[in-house]
Amino acid sequence: MQLNLPNSLTLARIVMIPIFGLVFFLPVEWAGLVAALVFGLAAVTDWLDGYLARRWEQTSAFGAFLDPVADKLMVAVALVALVAVNPSPWFAFAAAVIIGREIAVSALREWMAELGKRATVAVSMIGKFKTAAQMIAIVMLLYGEPVLGLPTSILGLLLLYIAAGLTLWSMIIYLRAAWVVLEGSPREPGGES
Template sequence: MTWNIPNILTLLRLLAAPGVAIMFLYFARPWADWFALILFVVAATTDWVDGYLARAWKQESKFGAMLDPIADKAMVVIALLVICGFSGMNPWILLPATLIMFRETFVSGLREFLGDTAGTLKVTKLAKWKTAAQMTAIAVLFSTGAFETYFEMSVEGMDGATVDAILSGELPDEGGIGWKLNGAYYSWWIGIILLWLAMVLTVITGADYLRKAMPFLKDK
């Protein structure tokens, strides 16, 4: 193993993956949402930084090439599990999350089975776009959780008629429930659109990897 800055960044990204879930064990919401969002975004940024530094400094290594996709998958899978949990297993999230996690597990299994011939499944440009869409969708959906919590805290103790009157402008919005509700609404739909786009890219790239692996899966 070669211990250089790109590989250390990749290892830190891998260690940050369970940290996203741990935020919800030690902090109350919405702080847990914001801390998880910040940790996820910082870790996701290292995905680009470590690759750039490895190429620029000519420090590419087998250890980094092995660890990088594992760190990406761990971040995505754990974050999706957390989001599925606080969304109440909403089908708009559960379906794409399930397909994404299935594909990631399937491709990892293919790479393990192929062993020395796993170079056949090199990361493509489309796969990189897939990862970017996944991570962007996850970051946006973490902010949705924070906005929803702020809104629920602001309307606690209010009856439905009062909330409707504030949102319609009949009563002053002193608690800012309007912008909190709008934040939850728009971040939700932006996150959902990005997540479904990521799902489509995930399925396409998974099928492409299977096609490339088929010659090595046939019995003699």
């Protein structure tokens, strides 16, 4: 493992996860603001580590593995924390769609990589829009206070529903792209669970 700046930023994002969880549940007035700042910083490092790795030609197998893991962990922890304090069925549904898709698409990409077909399920533009929508939504929901008279909680919830819709759309695109391989690959004995 080469510890360069992009990989260091990814590791820093993983370190932010328990810090985020601790801050979010602190019984203090400023918890929402600081949790939103920590999550926002993690979102910025998500973009920055990939940009720097490509720009400085410091991409690595370790970074390619760890970066999506860090992203999915941070989003899952934030969504579960938000559902814990906003236990509405629709909020929980949107969170479950987003988390479930992340797990399903990650498994699909891993399996396709084993078959040498990872490019078939490469990140799409819809996936990038989905990521941007969910990151902004989560920051707004974490902060929760009006900004310039705008109700960030309501806007964040609407954006989360949009992100959930884009999540389903992008998953359908990935599954359709992989369907030819999924349909034609032989099943291994005992491979079903």
